[in-house]
Amino acid sequence: MAQTHRRGLLVILSSPSGAGKSTLSHMLLDWDPNMRFSVSATTRPPRPGEENGRDYYFKTPEEFQQIVDDGGMLEHAEVFGNRYGSPKKPVEEAIAVGNDVVFDVDWQGGQQIRASSMNHDVVSIFILPPSIIELERRLQSRGQDSAEVVANRMAKARDEISHWAEYQYLIVNDDLDKAFETLKSILVAERTKRIRRNDLMEHVTKLNEEFEALK
Ligand SMILES: Nc1nc2c(ncn2[C@@H]2O[C@H](COP(=O)(O)OP(=O)(O)O)[C@@H](O)[C@H]2O)c(=O)[nH]1
Numbered sequence: 001m002a003q004t005h006r007r008g009l010l011v012i013l014s015s016p017s018g019a020g021k022s023t024l025s026h027m028l029l030d031w032d033p034n035m036r037f038s039v040s041a042t043t044r045p046p047r048p049g050e051e052n053g054r055d056y057y058f059k060t061p062e063e064f065q066q067i068v069d070d071g072g073m074l075e076h077a078e079v080f081g082n083r084y085g086s087p088k089k090p091v092e093e094a095i096a097v098g099n100d101v102v103f104d105v106d107w108q109g110g111q112q113i114r115a116s117s118m119n120h121d122v123v124s125i126f127i128l129p130p131s132i133i134e135l136e137r138r139l140q141s142r143g144q145d146s147a148e149v150v151a152n153r154m155a156k157a158r159d160e161i162s163h164w165a166e167y168q169y170l171i172v173n174d175d176l177d178k179a180f181e182t183l184k185s186i187l188v189a190e191r192t193k194r195i196r197r198n199d200l201m202e203h204v205t206k207l208n209e210e211f212e213a214l215k
């Protein structure tokens with residue numbers, strides 16, 4: 001049976017801030033060298049240790065608006081008073097050669113990507129914290145945000161969680177290793193589903209040709 005070329009998946013990870021989507025997306029990238037991370041553009045200032053071009057593309061509001069005006073964003077939204085967006089071109093290039101792309105975006109980004117022309121290739125996953133106390137503990141333990149920033153994120157967490165049902169898969173990130181095992185299983189199944197369907201389509205065409213040849 002001919003091995004067909006599989007387009008890459010758009011893997012959307014959303015969660016309230018602090019539930020663990022950055023941690024899980026880094027684990028995914030380490031697991032599969034062909035996996036790409038969609039590096040977002042943002043107008044928020046870098047945190048200590050964050051690198052321009054690796055974690056985010058840090059932009060002025062004017063630069064950000066220019067990319068939007070040029071049609072360069074697959075999606076964009078305002079989150080916690082700053083603008084965030086996913087540049088379109090790197091995503092198109094990656095999925096065309098069969099690389100899956102991980103998005104760390106909020107529910108607004110999830111909705112826009114699902115509404116885009118690439119919606120057939122989307123796998124959307126929502127990460128839930130085991131409890132709200134633990135969510136706050138994780139935000140504080142990250143130690144990179146002021147008490148005010150943590151309070152702001154906690155205030156928005158309920159709103160973000162209210163969008164859980166829009167996602168195809170839900171993972172409670174209690175034990176990190178178990179959450180990661182579940183995430184990998186989702187991707188393995190989604191990849192298999194697509195490869196098998198393409199293969200079978202070709203295979204059925206070949207069987208039909210064989211019927212024709214018998215006539
Ligand atoms: N819509 C959208 N949301 C994004 C994008 N990049 C990041 N976000 C979301 O913006 C929120 C804040 O992200 P960040 O400032 O890195 O804080 P963190 O989630 O606490 O690490 C999170 O919910 C991210 O998922 C993007 O390109 N588009």
Ligand SMILES: Nc1ncnc2c1ncn2[C@@H]1O[C@H](COP(=O)(O)OP(=O)(O)O)[C@@H](O)[C@H]1O
Nearest residue numbers: 017018019020021022023138142173174175176
């Ligand atoms: N399952 C887990 N158990 C304990 N701590 C976790 C777990 N998952 C993530 N963390 C920690 O919680 C904090 C927030 O995680 P992070 O991945 O930055 O969240 P998000 O990207 O959703 O804002 C980090 O310090 C991270 O190491």
